[in-house]
Amino acid sequence: xxxxxxxxxxxxxxxxxxxxxxxxxxxxxxxxxxxxxxxxxxxxxxxxxxxxxxxxxxxxxxxxxxxxxxxxxxxxxxxxxxxxxxxxxxxxxxxxxxx
Amino acid sequence: xxxxxxxxxxxxxxxxxxxxxxxxxxxxxxxxxxxxxxxxxxxxxxxxxxxxxxxxxxxxxxxxxxxxxxxxxxxxxxxxxxxxxxxxxxxxxxxxxxxxxxxxxxxxxxxxxxxxxxxxxxxxxxxxxxxxxxxxxxxxxxxxxxxxxxxxxxxxxxxxxxxxxxxxxxxxxxxxxxxxxxxxxxxxxxxxxxxxxxxxxxxxxxxxxxxxxxxxxxxxxxxxxxxxxxxxxxxxxxxxxxxxxxxxxxxxxxxxxxxx
Numbered sequence: 570x571x572x573x574x575x576x577x578x579x580x581x582x583x584x585x586x587x588x589x590x591x592x593x594x595x596x597x598x599x600x601x602x603x604x605x606x607x608x609x610x611x612x613x614x615x616x617x618x619x620x621x622x623x624x625x626x627x628x629x630x631x632x633x634x635x636x637x638x639x640x641x642x643x644x645x646x647x648x649x650x651x652x653x654x655x656x657x658x659x660x661x662x663x664x665x666x667x668x
Numbered sequence: 669x670x671x672x673x674x675x676x677x678x679x680x681x682x683x684x685x686x687x688x689x690x691x692x693x694x695x696x697x698x699x700x701x702x703x704x705x706x707x708x709x710x711x712x713x714x715x716x717x718x719x720x721x722x723x724x725x726x727x728x729x730x731x732x733x734x735x736x737x738x739x740x741x742x743x744x745x746x747x748x749x750x751x752x753x754x755x756x757x758x759x760x761x762x763x764x765x766x767x768x769x770x771x772x773x774x775x776x777x778x779x780x781x782x783x784x785x786x787x788x789x790x791x792x793x794x795x796x797x798x799x800x801x802x803x804x805x806x807x808x809x810x811x812x813x814x815x816x817x818x819x820x821x822x823x824x825x826x827x828x829x830x831x832x833x834x835x836x837x838x839x840x841x842x843x844x845x846x847x848x849x850x851x852x853x854x855x856x857x858x859x860x861x862x863x864x865x866x867x868x869x870x871x872x873x874x875x876x877x878x879x880x881x882x883x884x885x886x887x888x889x890x891x892x893x894x895x896x897x898x899x900x901x902x903x904x905x906x907x908x909x910x911x912x913x914x915x916x917x918x919x920x921x922x923x924x925x926x927x928x
């Protein structure tokens with residue numbers, strides 16, 4: 570098996586995540602799809618680290634994980650706040666700015 | 669299928685076997701996450717994808733990242749997702765109404781296009797030298813080598829990220845904090861409201877349930893002197909749940925005779 574197969578897997582997972590963000594309407598599921606995209610990018614970074622023979626890719630992947638954790642915390646807090654005022658977790662219902 | 673010009677070097681057979689078992693499962697789980705109607709099922713499938721990725725990290729000499737992936741992603745992030753799902757309502761099902769016409773078809777098409785583009789891009793890329801591997805770098809241990817980089821070359825980024833973490837924690841607390849509704853009514857306030865209100869009809873308390881009927885239970889409304897059920901005699905919670913029994917079968921049979 571060639572090492573590049575990891576890159577193909579990463580691309581496929583990223584595509585599934587991106588499609589999910591576009592297709593799904595539930596804010597929490599959209600968020601999960603974003604997490605999937607971040608994870609796919611991490612897999613590519615780890616593979617590149619192995620190809621290049623240094624740890625730069627793994628360090629970048631580490632920082633991605635930290636930023637993703639922050640993003641999840643704030644994003645879920647926003648979803649909870651929206652749910653409190655609109656009683657819905659669907660992105661279609663947060664349309665206050667639409668005339 | 670693709671022009672495999674990106675030859676990065678072969679892996680050992682055990683790793684190949686592991687990849688061909690786990691990668692299809694990961695892709696199927698990711699697709700399942702996309703198509704599951706309930707958000708809880710999506711969350712569990714995503715947790716499985718993350719565990720698979722952790723195994724791939726460990727297989728690729730990234731031991732520390734593999735462990736961190738399991739602890740942070742499947743441990744913390746997915747549990748947070750499940751907590752929020754419990755808070756927001758597990759069965760908040762997805763509406764299938766399209767607000768923008770043709771958006772679903774267009775996005776699936778865009779997704780397929782993006783996938784094809786990225787796959788062909790990876791397939792056409794070429795690296796001049798084969799994969800170097802991390803044996804040399806990880807000689808003193810993956811964690812030690814990673815720490816060496818993190819605390820020398822990337823120490824500034826590390827500090828900035830710690831500030832980001834604190835800001836995110838504060839932001840989440842501010843966003844998720846809810847102010848309590850105004851002071852709750854105490855017994856004295858309720859009593860004043862009863863006696864100084866518009867009518868004294870309820871001053872002695874609301875009628876009990878089922879008292880006038882033969883059936884004495886909390887889910888049967890009491891009967892008023894004219895035989896009609898008294899709506900105030902039933903708890904609002906039972907009414908909202910739809911657990912109220914009609915008083916008609918329990919009403920006095922010869923009410924006209926009694927009146928005469």
